[in-house]
Amino acid sequence: MDLPSLLTVVVLAVFVGFEVVSKVTxxxxxxxxxxxNAIHGIILIGAILVAxxxxxxxxxxxxxxAVLLATVNLVGGFVVTDRMLHMFRGRNQPGTSDRKHDA
Amino acid sequence: MNLLPAEATALLYLVVAVCFILALKGLSSPRTARRGNLIGAAGAALAVVTVFLSVRLENVLAILVAVVVGALIAAPIARRVQMTQMPQLVALFNGVGGGAAALVAILELTAHDDAWVRAAVVFTLVVGAVSFAGSGVTVAKLQELMTTRPVIFGGMRWVMTAVVVLLLVAAALVTVTGDLVWATVLLLLGLAGGVLLVLPVGGADVPIVISLLNAFTGLAVAASGVVLDNVLLLVAGTLVGASGTILTRAMAAAMGRGVAGILFGAFRGGSTAGAGTVSERPVRSSGPEDVAVMLGFAQRVVIVPGYGLAVSQGQHTIAELADALEARGVEVSFAIHPVAGRMPGHMNVLLAEANVPYESLREMAEVNPELRNMDVALVVGANDVVNPAAKTSPGSPIYGMPILEVADSQQVVFLKRSMRPGFAGIENELLYSPKTTLLFGDAKDSLTRVLGAVKAL
Structure with missing residues (x-):
């Protein structure tokens, strides 16, 4: 990739990152x-290309x-995030209790 | 195997990048967060399929085996580890990602003649190595495999300076010559740098470091995108780098200090003050029945959870106590300090696990003006985040950190294991205040006894 397109992509990604994350509660x-953390596990595709x-x-x-490490990062990251988010629920969303398998 | 045309690969990577953005965007509300994360995971799976179809790869079987083994290691750990060990786990996953980026960089070094691309190799290598080693030390601190206090030794400043100077020299040499031996030296220096960066950081500041190293790995991955000429790595890494930077700065602001002050504060000697000694000054301690009466006959109670709650696994008990009090007509809310625990938002996750609705959790800025209307502030396993020294003693290492001003409440109850100062090692004057009552013991045991006494009222 040439330098101008590279910089374009980076600058836009920085702004998207700032914009999206500043809205997170x-x-x-x-x-x-x-x-x-899970997202940067995408280094897996870099490791696969090199391997x-x-x-x-x-x-x-x-x-x-490197493939092994990156997979641990990617898979572990998404699984653990899902597990955390599964627990967040409001007053009107009783949902299933997580206590059984997470105790 | 049929190969995709380059355009199709690029478009599929674009889809993946959008999935990642949606994953982060979903986190703006607990309602959409889980779906967002699943979209992100689907995007990652699509990326892995795409890479196998994009170019002709050798060793496909071996690669697939490595992927499967990695997944089989990670998924059960991620699923089973206790919520209290979550900070370590996130730090661990972050570290291995950084390690993978550093390995990719060093393996790609000889493939590039362009000094400009080699500079990207060098950046990925160093930042990935720093993140790997730094996360390792963080995990050791959180898992208490080593002391949680800041580690500084005589001449550490000089060692750090020497490492940084050597690192810059090696970085320049590798960029110019592309020499593999120097690259290996650079890798080792990066690892040493990561260790030295995290050693002086005290336990209470660990959340910031995890967040910072997360941003580092993101930047390393972004640079590896330049090395491999892969837009997806570039975009995903930059997204993480940007979001990690924002989060780190937001947390540093919540502690009233700059990021540099947190990383290198120990060199000014402040945070070793207190040194974990047990104070002899008199305090008012009482039994669970007295605490139950104070809580049960109050109108408004605010609960301030801290790391001690996480350690004792008392989150379910505290949720039950809140329910029991609410059944008696007491208004109960939880006041969450942004850096309570060992990870940003740690207490939110812990209480969510115990089915406390997220609407009951109040942020510091929102709840501070209301604390004067609270009859009882129940502080469970927290110390530094309510320590008035942050406002009153300029010499204190936590001076300037915004705190939950529980001293404004009518009464304060501390559930504490002992009189030992908190993770930051600073004496808390509030413990000796006439409006303060202490109940000693493990947080969960104390909560269980208070809960029993409340039910018996």
Whole structure:
């Protein structure tokens, strides 16, 4: 990518990030952190691309380890965020109790 | 395997980026948050499918095995870990993401001749390594594998300066030459930098550090997008970097200090004051029955939860106590300090687990003016966030931090384990105030006994 398009994408993403997050209520700051944490687990596709081009044993091993770490970040991040959000409910949404499997 | 045309790949990545934005946007309300997160997860799954179809990859089987193993490790941990250990878990997931970014960077180094792209490699490598090592120390502190107090040693300033100088030299060398040996040195220096960055941070400031390192990993991932010429990594990383920065700054503001002051405050010597000693001054302590009478015959009670509640797993008991009081006609609300606990919004998650409706949780700015109308403020396992030293003693490390002004309430009840000062290690004058009553013991035990006494009234 050339520099001007790169900067365009970055600057717009920064603004979208600021705009979207400044509306998040402080009640949901933990899920926000956890959700953002899950999103950067997308480094997984970078790790997959590198592992898919590795030809020697050591780089391949390291790249596969990166794939493993990134998957832990991505999958763990979304699962734990879902679990947290499952617990947030208002007065009029009794929902199912989380106590059974989370006790 | 059929390969997608480049345009289709780019469009699919665009869809994924939109999914991620919707995931963050969903968090503006608890009603839409869960659906948003599921959209984000679906986007991530789409991205993984897309990458396999986008270019011809070798080692596909090995990669799939690594993905499956990673998922099988992460999902059960994420599902089973206790809510009180959530900060550690988030820090852990953040650290491995940073580690993955650093590995991707070092493996890509030799593939690029362009010094400009190598600069992006260097950035990803250093920031990813700092995030990995820093998160590791954070996890150790939160899991109490090491001391939670700020760690500083003689000459630490010089060691830090040396590491930073060497890091800059190595970074310049790698950018210019692309030498793999120097890149490895750079990786090690980044790891050392991460450790040194987090060691001096005291336990009470850990939420800020988790949030900051989260932003770091985001930036590392964004830079890796430049390295791999992948717009999705660039956009997703930038989104996380931007949102993490906002959250970090909002939390620092809630503590009344700058981010730099939080990271390097220990070097000014302030936060080791108090040193965890037990004070001998007289306090008024009483039994659960007395506390039950104070609460049960009050009109308005505000509950201030802190980390002690999380440690004792007392969230369900406190929810029951609130219900029992409300059944007696007492108005009960929860006052949440933005940095109570070990993670931003930690108390909100904990009380949500106990089915406390989020409407009952009041933010500091909203609840502070009303505290003077409260008959009883029940402080459970919190200390620093209600410590008037933040307003009255300029020498204190928490000076300037906005607090919940429970001293304005008619009476204050502290449920405390002992007279040891809080995580920040600072004496709390409020404990010795004539309007204060203390009930010693583990938060959950004390709550159970108070609950029993309230029911018997």
């Amino acid at each position: 402080s009640t949901l700051h933990t899920p926000l952190m956890s959700g953002a 898919g081009q590795a030809t020697e044993l050591l780089p391949l091993g390291l790249a596969l380890f």
